[in-house]
Amino acid sequence: MVLDVRSVMIAGVALHCDVKAMLDTKWLCIGTSRQCLTPGGSALPRQDPALVNKFAIDASTGVMTIAEEVDREQLLDINGRFEVMVEVRRDTDVDEWKANATALVYVNVLDINDNEPEFAKDSYTGSILENSPKSVPVTIDQGDIQVYDWDSLDNGTLAITLDGDDGVFSVQPESVVNEGTILLRVLDPTKLDYQLMQSISFQLVATEYKTPERYSGRTNVIVHLIDTNDKFPQWVDAPYYVELYENASISDHVIQLLATDADSGDYGIVYYYIVDTGIDRFVVKETTGLVSVDQPLDRETTDKYYLTVEARDYKGQGNRNSTQPGGGILDVNGQCARVREYRLTTVHRGGRL
Numbered sequence: 001m002v003l004d005v006r007s008v009m010i011a012g013v014a015l016h017c018d019v020k021a022m023l024d025t026k027w028l029c030i031g032t033s034r035q036c037l038t039p040g041g042s043a044l045p046r047q048d049p050a051l052v053n054k055f056a057i058d059a060s061t062g063v064m065t066i067a068e069e070v071d072r073e074q075l076l077d078i079n080g081r082f083e084v085m086v087e088v089r090r091d092t093d094v095d096e097w098k099a100n101a102t103a104l105v106y107v108n109v110l111d112i113n114d115n116e117p118e119f120a121k122d123s124y125t126g127s128i129l130e131n132s133p134k135s136v137p138v139t140i141d142q143g144d145i146q147v148y149d150w151d152s153l154d155n156g157t158l159a160i161t162l163d164g165d166d167g168v169f170s171v172q173p174e175s176v177v178n179e180g181t182i183l184l185r186v187l188d189p190t191k192l193d194y195q196l197m198q199s200i201s202f203q204l205v206a207t208e209y210k211t212p213e214r215y216s217g218r219t220n221v222i223v224h225l226i227d228t229n230d231k232f233p234q235w236v237d238a239p240y241y242v243e244l245y246e247n248a249s250i251s252d253h254v255i256q257l258l259a260t261d262a263d264s265g266d267y268g269i270v271y272y273y274i275v276d277t278g279i280d281r282f283v284v285k286e287t288t289g290l291v292s293v294d295q296p297l298d299r300e301t302t303d304k305y306y307l308t309v310e311a312r313d314y315k316g317q318g319n320r321n322s323t324q325p326g327g328g329i330l331d332v333n334g335q336c337a338r339v340r341e342y343r344l345t346t347v348h349r350g351g352r353l
């Protein structure tokens with residue numbers, strides 16, 4: 001015989017079962033047995049006696065009752081189904097072992113929606129490279145993001161959504177039954193710019209969508225963006241043009257060049273290099289961009305110079321951008337040596353190499 005009982009039931013509630021129908025005036029029900037039998041009658045491994053003891057039976061009426069609280073979600077290893085052996089014995093028998101009978105009572109514990117969706121952790125942290133393409137998964141520091149609702153079928157069926165991520169990520173899967181491991185993937189790569197934001201905070205939400213209660217659970221997620229060297233040095237105030245007198249001394253400052261780079265750390269530190277071959281009249285300090293005279297100038301030979309200077313990030317090994325500062329050599333005519341600096345729009349601005 002099979003009985004159904006709603007979980008969680010309160011101890012003492014009567015189950016009117018067919019055990020009573022087995023009884024007549026000559027038989028007494030003496031209680032539940034701890035031994036389980038298959039429907040065919042062969043011995044099974046015993047259910048935990050503690051489980052069988054959740055039931056009691058009235059010895060005179062045969063009415064089974066619940067002796068302890070029954071929670072289906074605590075009985076998943078037996079699929080929410082008890083197998084209770086009930087024994088009856090005729091009280092007038094001298095040899096009670098020959099005058100008894102047994103029946104196996106199956107008790108199915110029916111589910112109620114008494115669990116709310118829950119994530120394994122209250123918060124998660126993750127990381128991802130900026131500019132990662134669509135569908136790339138976020139690396140989660142804690143391993144997997146796991147969500148649970150152990151209620152049965154619709155009561156444990158969840159929709160997984162994002163709240164507050166501004167459309168940057170997607171979730172996979174979008175629906176879970178009972179338990180699931182949630183992956184976060186890139187949905188909109190254009191918003192993964194370290195120079196715009198270094199981290200994104202949002203919530204993951206698991207919501208029952210097949211129950212009237214619509215229970216839901218949330219967890220907090222912070223995804224840190226990892227900078228990449230995606231920005232190139234940019235020249236400030238280019239193009240450059242200077243005029244200097246031919247008697248300028250070695251080490252005289254000619255012009256201060258400046259390029260900036262928005263990346264962080266070494267990706268954003270700029271070094272300067274003169275890349276022309278055959279022009280050895282000037283030097284640039286790698287770390288500052290200051291151009292100085294390195295060889296005596298001779299106006300009779302050359303009255304104009306154009307250098308090509310590169311700004312490079314990542315210790316001089318990364319992205320490059322060049323400019324071409326120009327210089328005119330002026331006759332001294334008895335004046336003191338000095339430098340005149342101009343910004344000329346006609347001077348070509350170097351492009352990316």
Ligand SMILES: [Ca+2]
Pocket residue numbers: 113114115116117149150151155156208215
């Ligand atoms: Ca539930």
Ligand SMILES: [Ca+2]
Pocket residue numbers: 007072073111112113114115150151152
């Ligand atoms: Ca339940």
Ligand SMILES: [Ca+2]
Pocket residue numbers: 130194195227228229230231262263264
């Ligand atoms: Ca960057």
Ligand SMILES: [Ca+2]
Pocket residue numbers: 229230231232233261262263267268313314318319
């Ligand atoms: Ca850079």
